[in-house]
Amino acid sequence: MEEQQSPFKAAIQPGLTIGLISLALTFIAYFIDATLLGSAWFGLIALVVFFGLIIYFGRQYRTEIGGFMTFGTAFNFSFIAILISGIIGLIGQILLFHVIDPSLPGVLGDLAFENSLKMMENFGASPDSLPPGQLEEMRANTTNQFTLKGQLTSFGIGIIIYAIIALILAAILKKRDKSLDY
Known part of the structure; x- marks a missing residue:
């Protein structure tokens, strides 16, 4: 009889895979147009890919362990995979922002500031009504x-x-063996 992998061990490979895919998407977007990294559409697409991959790998793990998975096991698997993916993404972003293109943080910061001002206007607030000091602080x-x-800090x-x-994904991935209810 084969020994089942713990959720921690099982999450390592999917976490690495998702992290590398995330990193590849980031660099592809950067090479196409660096401002895509500040785009809401890019963030949404990345989030959909991220959720889809975690669910795919989680279901694959659930099948490997017999077709059923408790909420706790699903949470542990999801959280470790997401954490590993996040660490890889953090390392890649540090390299991108501080080694490959040190001017990129300024560009993305300006873009984020402009988007904040547009959002304020969409909600009916005028950026002109803010004191200059508050605008500079923003x-x-x-x-x-x-x-x-x-x-x-953002990673923390x-x-x-x-x-x-991971809690949301665990609720999606868990599957109870109903034959044990009796």
Whole structure:
């Protein structure tokens, strides 16, 4: 009888795969047009691909362990895969923003600031009504997201978001053996 892999071991390969695919999408978008990295459409497409791959690999793991998976096992598998993927993405973004193209954080920061102003206008607020100091603070905050410290802070906060996403995915992936109910 084969020994089943723990969810932690089983999540390593999918996490690496998803991380590398995510990294490839990031670099493809960068080479096509760097401003795509700040686009909502790119983020949405990446999120759909990300969720699809986690569900695919989670179902594959569920099949490997006999077709049933508890919520806890599904959560552990999803969270570890997402965490590994996130670490790979963080390393790739650090390389992109600080080694390959150090001017990119400024470009993306300006783009994010402009998008924030457009969003304010869409909600009926006028950016002109804000004091200049507050506008500069907004600009600085959007640009700081792309610094090394900002990226590490975002990753730290992202771990909480990863846990929430893993909870959602675990609810999707779990499958109870109803024959054990009696």
